[in-house]
Amino acid sequence: QVQLQESGPGLVKPSETLSLTCTVSGGSISDYYWNWIRQSPGKGLEWIGYISHRETTKLNSSLKSRVTMSVDTSKNQLSLSLTSLTAADTAIYYCATTSWSLDAFHIWGQGTMVTVSS
Amino acid sequence: EVGMTQSPATLSVSPGERATLSCRASQSVSRNLAWYQQKPGQAPRLLIYAASTRGATIPDRFSGSGSGTDFTLTINSLQSEDSAVYYCQQYNNWPPAFGPGTKLDIK
Numbered sequence: 001q002v003q004l005q006e007s008g009p010g011l012v013k014p015s016e017t018l019s020l021t022c023t024v025s026g027g028s029i030s031d032y033y034w035n036w037i038r039q040s041p042g043k044g045l046e047w048i049g050y051i052s053h054r055e056t057t058k059l060n061s062s063l064k065s066r067v068t069m070s071v072d073t074s075k076n077q078l079s080l081s082l083t084s085l086t087a088a089d090t091a092i093y094y095c096a097t098t099s100w101s102l103d104a105f106h107i108w109g110q111g112t113m114v115t116v117s118s
Numbered sequence: 119e120v121g122m123t124q125s126p127a128t129l130s131v132s133p134g135e136r137a138t139l140s141c142r143a144s145q146s147v148s149r150n151l152a153w154y155q156q157k158p159g160q161a162p163r164l165l166i167y168a169a170s171t172r173g174a175t176i177p178d179r180f181s182g183s184g185s186g187t188d189f190t191l192t193i194n195s196l197q198s199e200d201s202a203v204y205y206c207q208q209y210n211n212w213p214p215a216f217g218p219g220t221k222l223d224i225k
Contacts, residue, residue, distance in 0.1 A: 044216060044218050044219065045162070045205060045207075045216035046216075047213050047214045047215070047216075058212070060213045061213070094161055094162075098209075102150075102209050102210075102212065102214065103167075103209055104152035104164055104167035104168075104207065104209055105152070105154075105162070105164060105207070106164050106167075106173070107164075108161040108162055108163070108164075109161065110160075110161055111161050
């Protein structure tokens with residue numbers, strides 16, 4: 001069974017860039033599409049975007065200008081970068097799998113909390 | 119974008135009884151609708167996809183129905199462990215979108 005583990009800095013300052021990693025175990029990067037989703041009290045669950053093992057991406061238009069995703073198949077890791085942070089980006093960030101580009105999210109990581117504050 | 123709404127916002131039901139949760143999409147999503155369960159401090163867990171197909175290891179007390187714009191999650195023989203927030207999510211149109219959730223309390 002595939003397992004996902006997110007990791008990140010926990011606390012970042014406004015205007016800075018957030019970098020998160022999702023480590024995949026028990027499966028191959030090529031088996032799924034890899035999504036990032038965040039959850040905040042104000043906006044609920046929000047899909048950020050996905051990346052495939054071929055590095056095809058699709059991003060939510062609300063965040064597209066600030067988001068970069070990448071995949072490192074040698075390390076079985078995914079990465080998310082979010083620039084120009086504000087307090088509104090404070091959330092729990094999850095990685096999750098789909099079997100194709102538009103699908104239910106079958107497997108989730110435990111999430112990593114990110115607080116944007118000076 | 120497809121907007122998702124859920125009702126009620128909070129539901130309190132006794133153990134052993136049945137809970138019925140509703141989800142509505144602002145336009146047809148066919149049967150491309152999923153339900154998730156989230157307990158405090160945990161990630162959401164997939165319960166139902168394709169409107170009525172149970173996820174792996176999900177007990178048959180959980181069932182989903184509906185198509186188009188109106189969907190229902192039914193939980194029979196409620197147990198204390200079913201206390202959680204339940205979310206619906208459409209994956210028929212970009213971007214995939216979640217409802218605001220229904221909090222289920224087992225009283």
